[in-house]
Amino acid sequence: MRPYFETMPGFGKELKENRITRTQESRAKLEAVEAEIAALRKARQEVGIPAAEINKRGSMTVWQRIEYLVDKDSFLPLHSLYNPEENEEGTTNVVDGLGKIGGRWAVIIGFDNKVLAGAWIPGQPDNILRVTNIAKRLHIPLVWLVQCSGVKMTDQEKFYADRRGSGTCFYRHAELEQMGIPVLAGIYGTNPAGGGYQSISPTILLAHKDANMAVGGVGIVSGMSPKGGFDEAGLEELIAKTRDMRVKPPGSVETHYDATGFFTRVFEEETQVLDGIKEYMRMIPAYDPKFFQVAAPKEPQLAANDLYHLLPTNQKEAYVFDEILARLVDGSEHMEFRPDYGPEIYTGLVKIDGMLIGAIGNRQGLLPRGYPEYADYPGIGGKLYRQGLIKMNEFVTLCGRDRVPIIWFQDTSGIDVGDVAERAELLGLGQSLIYSIQQTDLPMMLVVLRKGSAAAHYVMGGPTANRHNAFTLGTAATEIYVMHGETAAVATFARRAVKDKDAGKPLKPIADKMNEMAKKYYDTSRPAYCAQHGFVDEIVNLKALRAYLKGFAGAVYQNPSSICPRHQMLTPRIIRG
Amino acid sequence: MSEEVTAPLSGKVWKILVKEGDQVQYEDELMILEAMKMENPIYAPVDGKVAAIKVAEGDQVEPDQVLIIIE
Numbered sequence: 343m344r345p346y347f348e349t350m351p352g353f354g355k356e357l358k359e360n361r362i363t364r365t366q367e368s369r370a371k372l373e374a375v376e377a378e379i380a381a382l383r384k385a386r387q388e389v390g391i392p393a394a395e396i397n398k399r400g401s402m403t404v405w406q407r408i409e410y411l412v413d414k415d416s417f418l419p420l421h422s423l424y425n426p427e428e429n430e431e432g433t434t435n436v437v438d439g440l441g442k443i444g445g446r447w448a449v450i451i452g453f454d455n456k457v458l459a460g461a462w463i464p465g466q467p468d469n470i471l472r473v474t475n476i477a478k479r480l481h482i483p484l485v486w487l488v489q490c491s492g493v494k495m496t497d498q499e500k501f502y503a504d505r506r507g508s509g510t511c512f513y514r515h516a517e518l519e520q521m522g523i524p525v526l527a528g529i530y531g532t533n534p535a536g537g538g539y540q541s542i543s544p545t546i547l548l549a550h551k552d553a554n555m556a557v558g559g560v561g562i563v564s565g566m567s568p569k570g571g572f573d574e575a576g577l578e579e580l581i582a583k584t585r586d587m588r589v590k591p592p593g594s595v596e597t598h599y600d601a602t603g604f605f606t607r608v609f610e611e612e613t614q615v616l617d618g619i620k621e622y623m624r625m626i627p628a629y630d631p632k633f634f635q636v637a638a639p640k641e642p643q644l645a646a647n648d649l650y651h652l653l654p655t656n657q658k659e660a661y662v663f664d665e666i667l668a669r670l671v672d673g674s675e676h677m678e679f680r681p682d683y684g685p686e687i688y689t690g691l692v693k694i695d696g697m698l699i700g701a702i703g704n705r706q707g708l709l710p711r712g713y714p715e716y717a718d719y720p721g722i723g724g725k726l727y728r729q730g731l732i733k734m735n736e737f738v739t740l741c742g743r744d745r746v747p748i749i750w751f752q753d754t755s756g757i758d759v760g761d762v763a764e765r766a767e768l769l770g771l772g773q774s775l776i777y778s779i780q781q782t783d784l785p786m787m788l789v790v791l792r793k794g795s796a797a798a799h800y801v802m803g804g805p806t807a808n809r810h811n812a813f814t815l816g817t818a819a820t821e822i823y824v825m826h827g828e829t830a831a832v833a834t835f836a837r838r839a840v841k842d843k844d845a846g847k848p849l850k851p852i853a854d855k856m857n858e859m860a861k862k863y864y865d866t867s868r869p870a871y872c873a874q875h876g877f878v879d880e881i882v883n884l885k886a887l888r889a890y891l892k893g894f895a896g897a898v899y900q901n902p903s904s905i906c907p908r909h910q911m912l913t914p915r916i917i918r919g
Numbered sequence: 920m921s922e923e924v925t926a927p928l929s930g931k932v933w934k935i936l937v938k939e940g941d942q943v944q945y946e947d948e949l950m951i952l953e954a955m956k957m958e959n960p961i962y963a964p965v966d967g968k969v970a971a972i973k974v975a976e977g978d979q980v981e982p983d984q985v986l987i988i989i990e
Contacts, residue, residue, distance in 0.1 A: 355946070358944070358946070358947055358948070360936065360947055360948060361948060364936065364948070656958065658953075658956065658957050658958045659951075659957070659958045660957050660958060660959045660960060706957070707957065707959045707960070708927050708928065708954070708955075708959050711927065711928075720928045720954075720955065722954075722955035722956075722957055723957075724957070
């Protein structure tokens with residue numbers, strides 16, 4: 343299939359000088375938001391005990407462990423700002439992302455040992471759920487850096503129990519193993535109770551000499567017989583027991599290496615544990631990327647820096663999506679699928695690091711006259727109409743058949759509405775797209791370039807509507823909400839405004855409420871909010887987007903659970919005709 | 920030879936990005952038309968000189984109305 347893939351048709355054009363000039367203000371706004379996100383990320387890294395203090399105690403921080411573990415510059419952080427329960431610690435107390443270890447991609451997660459000695463805290467189980475799902479979806483190893491003091495006792499009701507509670511990661515480890523996905527653990531420090539299960543549930547346990555893991559720690563052992571209250575005599579007994587347990591913490595290396603043999607290996611130095619993980623990563627099945635590359639990798643012909651002039655911060659301003667895509671894919675080359683049909687949507691095959699990827703995105707701006715064909719009103723980019731929905735259904739289905747992973751790019755205000763649109767079957771076609779995605783069982787990722795809104799945010803590969811979305815990225819221009827705040831305010835207050843007007847009441851109170859509602863929508867749709875509440879898995883600088891696309895492509899092609907020989911693919915033949 | 924740039928649909932002229940006498944190239948942005956709640960760039964269909972601007976910022980325009988003439 344070399345004639346199809348080695349050199350695909352080029353697309354995209356050099357930026358015009360007048361556009362660069364005209365978009366300086368927009369660029370400055372994008373960079374300001376990126377700087378704000380970077381500052382929040384840095385603050386998040388610095389919570390808890392200072393790194394120097396941890397080092398003085400002879401330990402590395404989780405950040406230092408990750409830095410030592412991964413191949414240089416390969417770590418792609420995820421969930422940096424995730425803190426859905428708005429914990430006072432400012433974190434879910436785990437650090438995670440995609441990274442290469444010894445040339446192989448893994449999902450990496452570690453407890454932040456600077457904060458409450460790596461305790462379980464609210465929001466953390468959802469963070470861990472996301473991470474185990476990424477490993478499952480990408481079919482790559484999960485690497486844990488365990489140092490977990492167990493439950494933060496004062497908040498246990500927020501995360502201990504529940505169908506999505508903290509204990510669920512243990513069966514999820516079993517689930518990954520059931521699928522042939524290994525879980526490697528580097529184990530440090532004291533790991534009682536939940537920390538013990540964090541340590542025992544992975545596939546290979548590599549322990550530091552001072553590590554321990556246990557069903558219960560000193561606090562639990564001392565307090566296991568409730569007596570209906572506390573008094574001074576009881577406290578004396580408790581103190582004696584606690585002192586005793588402090589000198590003999592349960593589940594040390596002596597117990598779990600020498601006696602039970604649960605620890606696979608034990609290391610003297612912290613860095614040796616990480617070297618051990620590297621060694622085990624080299625034993626894990628992984629294709630050489632060349633096996634799946636359809637062409638030699640090459641950088642885009644057009645500069646990533648241009649993205650700051652192509653993606654307007656002004657949500658009302660149209661732009662050319664193809665120009666953005668051309669700055670993200672190998673050689674600025676593509677094979678567009680059905681260019682003359684469904685003009686509001688781009689679908690096509692592209693290469694990322696030489697590997698084939700399906701790309702789908704919203705086109706913006708004015709659409710050809712007479713489109714949508716079912717209506718007497720004009721169409722506008724960003725909305726979904728009948729042809730665009732059919733085209734996405736077709737393309738997704740073909741990618742599923744050809745085992746080509748998909749990257750979605752959203753900037754959508756929703757599916758066309760009204761009785762004409764209903765007659766044109768848009769409701770059914772939107773759900774059909776969810777069905778088509780589900781049928782593919784393909785790994786996918788999503789970039790919300792700007793707006794993610796209404797049902798279109800779901801159906802276009804959104805994390806809410808399918809389990810194939812490995813992760814979702816946002817940009818400095820991202821905003822996500824069910825609809826624009828002003829539209830929502832009109833929908834909420836219009837009838838009441840009529841009633842009040844008819845009753846002769848003043849209208850200002852309603853106008854104030856509407857403004858308040860619109861402001862709330864604005865505040866709760868900003869990039870930092872989207873990241874904090876998990877609408878996206880990370881906000882990424884425009885310049886860094888391609889690194890994530892490469893990480894996704896490298897990960898999904900590392901050890902796919904299903905493959906299609908390139909000479910048996912249909913999509914490129916259908917495109918060529 | 921001149922080329923008329925027309926409004927593709929009804930809308931309001933939001934910004935005019937060129938002035939009469941300017942040299943423009945194919946696909947340069949000429950003006951921004953606010954339509955369907957979006958600000959849509961209107962591009963030069965050919966290389967040439969802006970011979971006349973037939974509308975002003977804030978004008979409401981109808982489909983096929985001439986916006987700019989390029990020579």
